[in-house]
Amino acid sequence: MMIVMIRETHAVSPFRYALLDLMKAPGNELILAYGYLTDCITDDTDKTRLGYDFKRALNHSNMQNxxxxxxxxSFDYILKPATGSHQANFEKAYNxxxxxxxxxxxxxxxAPISHVNKITANKIWHGKIALKKxxxxNAQIGTVxxxxxxxxxxxxxxxQNSKVTKAVQSNCDIYLWDGNIHKSIFTSKGSSQDTKGISDILPLPLTINNSNQSLSNPLGMTFPARPLVPLKDIFEHLYSKVQIYC
Known part of the structure; x- marks a missing residue:
């Protein structure tokens, strides 16, 4: 299953909810591969911060073992002296x-720290991929x-979920999961703590229109028909981008 999420309000980060949902999916490996990765994952200063929910997600049964x-x-870009370099911020987050x-x-x-730009000489990693697998x-990829x-x-x-933070970014993210092995919060909206705020997220799932063999979405846009790609092939392609560093 797949949803495309567009952030439309400072108050809710769809990316945050998808990341937490991914952590709770089956698997004994969590891969977080990003151009910029900061200590937001442990910052639980208040409930708006990712660390508040990230630390709680670590308690989930599918995160054990x-x-x-x-x-x-992306360590080539140096920030202001007060904040240091991206590499310093990443190492701080890791530690x-x-x-x-x-x-x-x-x-x-x-796992031991992975500086991607040191491994791929003269190349800057700016990928944004999270996987639970x-x-x-006995297999190259295993089960994602x-x-x-x-x-x-x-x-x-x-x-960050914040109504007042001006620095909040408007992003678009794609979340995919195997509905046969993971019951995502995006397919079972309810009133539990896990799904709080999900009703504020506008997912844009692509659907097949059988009458004209085209792809369409709730916004009414139509796209040329293309062969459907098996989810397994998509997962394998994404994993191929990070496996050398794991």
Missing amino acids: CTIYLIAG KLKSYIKRNHPTITV EKDV SAALVGSSNLSANAT
């Missing part, structure tokens, strides 16, 4: 997460249960 891979690589998990989640492992020693691709980086601006 899981290995987390943090991958980032904070590793320390938190070591204290609170002994069954979860944070089951490692299979959910993937999140988009314009959002793993940063405070992209993940």
Whole structure:
């Protein structure tokens, strides 16, 4: 299944809810590969911050005995002296997460740090891919249960739910999951804590119009018909972009 999410309000980050949903999908590997990755994942200063929900998602049964891979690589751009470089911010995020998990989640492992731009000489990694998968020693990829691709980086601006923060970014993200093995909150809207705020998200699922063999969506736009790509092929393609670093 797939939804395309466009952020239309500062108060709700669809990317944030999709990331939390992905964490709760089946699998023993969580891959977070982003151009810019900050310590927003551990910042739980208040409920608007991603860290508030991220830390709670670590308690989910599908995160136990899981290995987390943090991958980032846009380190050539230097920020203001007060905030340091992107590489420094990424290493800060990595160390904070590793320390938190070591204290609170002994069954979860944070893999050794991965500086993508050091591995791919003269290339800058600016991918934005999150995957939840089951490692299979006999297969190249294993079983991917959910993937999140988009314009959002793993940063405070992209993940914070705030009505007042001017720096909030308007992004578009694509969330895909295997409905046979993962019951996503996007397919079962309810009143539980997990689904709080989901009603404010405008998903734009692409559908097949059998009458003229074209793709359409709720906004009324029509696209030329294209062969449907199996979800497994999409997952394998996304994993091929990050597997060398895991």
